[in-house]
Amino acid sequence: MMIRVAVVGAAGRMGSTVCQAVEEAEGLELVARLDVGDEITSETLAGAGVAVDFTVPDVTEANVHALVDAGVDVVVGTTGWTEESYGRVREHLARPEAAGRSVLIAPNFALSAVLSMRFAALAAPYFESVEVIELHHPNKVDAPSGTAVATAKGIAAARAEVGLGPSPDATRTDPDGARGAVVDGVHIHAVRLRGLTAHEEVVLGNPGEQLTIRTDCFDRASFMPGVLLAVRQVGNREGLTIGLENLLDL
Ligand SMILES: NC(=O)C1=CN([C@@H]2O[C@H](COP(=O)(O)OP(=O)(O)OC[C@H]3O[C@@H](n4cnc5c(N)ncnc54)[C@H](O)[C@@H]3O)[C@@H](O)[C@H]2O)C=CC1
Numbered sequence: 001m002m003i004r005v006a007v008v009g010a011a012g013r014m015g016s017t018v019c020q021a022v023e024e025a026e027g028l029e030l031v032a033r034l035d036v037g038d039e040i041t042s043e044t045l046a047g048a049g050v051a052v053d054f055t056v057p058d059v060t061e062a063n064v065h066a067l068v069d070a071g072v073d074v075v076v077g078t079t080g081w082t083e084e085s086y087g088r089v090r091e092h093l094a095r096p097e098a099a100g101r102s103v104l105i106a107p108n109f110a111l112s113a114v115l116s117m118r119f120a121a122l123a124a125p126y127f128e129s130v131e132v133i134e135l136h137h138p139n140k141v142d143a144p145s146g147t148a149v150a151t152a153k154g155i156a157a158a159r160a161e162v163g164l165g166p167s168p169d170a171t172r173t174d175p176d177g178a179r180g181a182v183v184d185g186v187h188i189h190a191v192r193l194r195g196l197t198a199h200e201e202v203v204l205g206n207p208g209e210q211l212t213i214r215t216d217c218f219d220r221a222s223f224m225p226g227v228l229l230a231v232r233q234v235g236n237r238e239g240l241t242i243g244l245e246n247l248l249d250l
């Protein structure tokens with residue numbers, strides 16, 4: 001059966017790449033390209049069954065609520081989500097008028113990044129120290145990256161499960177934030193550099209040894225298999241799903 005797809009943020013770097021991938025994919029039909037200034041209604045969605053949102057952190061949550069109200073399933077790659085905004089989407093999906101609707105939100109659709117997050121969580125209980133370094137193109141508007149936040153949360157949860165405390169750190173003065181952002185006790189350092197696309201390194205340390213887990217997405221093509229998988233499968237998972245790993249049985 002053909003899946004009719006709308007893309008929100010269609011003029012952007014990711015949105016335009018998704019439009020091309022959908023147009024070239026078997027069993028999918030691109031029926032609407034929406035961007036800033038376009039209203040989200042069942043008319044503008046032009047019969048879509050699934051909408052894909054790659055916009056900006058400030059607007060993505062409102063888009064998701066409007067898309068659910070318009071009666072479509074939603075795949076979201078935009079960053080900026082918090083436990084509170086996930087909670088509001090869950091609440092919306094639990095209303096009778098949203099029965100049967102599905103939303104999948106993933107901080108990263110690249111297989112290398114999803115596996116890297118998983119490997120980091122697996123390794124986390126075995127190392128005293130861990131920090132995350134994310135590196136992106138300088139046009140990115142948010143820091144730290146959504147992937148780095150998810151990575152840090154996964155690491156923190158895995159450390160907590162085995163009763164590991166904070167990584168050792170004697171820093172007493174850091175007036176300029178040189179030690180980076182701290183998410184659930186894990187330090188994240190963000191690099192913005194011309195020439196980069198999307199990269200992340202997780203460094204884990206023990207006395208006398210270090211493990212480095214690194215993912216490099218050199219091209220936005222890396223995200224497309226994950227986005228297409230989500231478009232094809234989102235309708236099979238009622239309610240809110242967070243993370244592509246849920247479709248990969250990781
Ligand atoms: N989950 C994943 O695998 C990935 C996620 N991202 C995330 O996707 C988001 C978009 O990234 P890029 O495409 O690089 O950004 P971009 O800035 O190139 O594109 C954003 C697009 O959204 C549009 N937009 C802004 N407000 C809008 C609104 N109210 N309604 C409709 N469209 C609106 C803009 O006009 C622009 O065309 C970011 O949050 C980024 O972090 C990026 C790459 C991969």
Ligand SMILES: O=C(O)C1=N[C@H](C(=O)O)C[C@H](O)C1
Nearest residue numbers: 079107108140145146147198
């Ligand atoms: O803005 C980007 O480019 C990316 N954003 C996502 C993030 O913030 O994690 C995913 C990927 O890193 C590319």
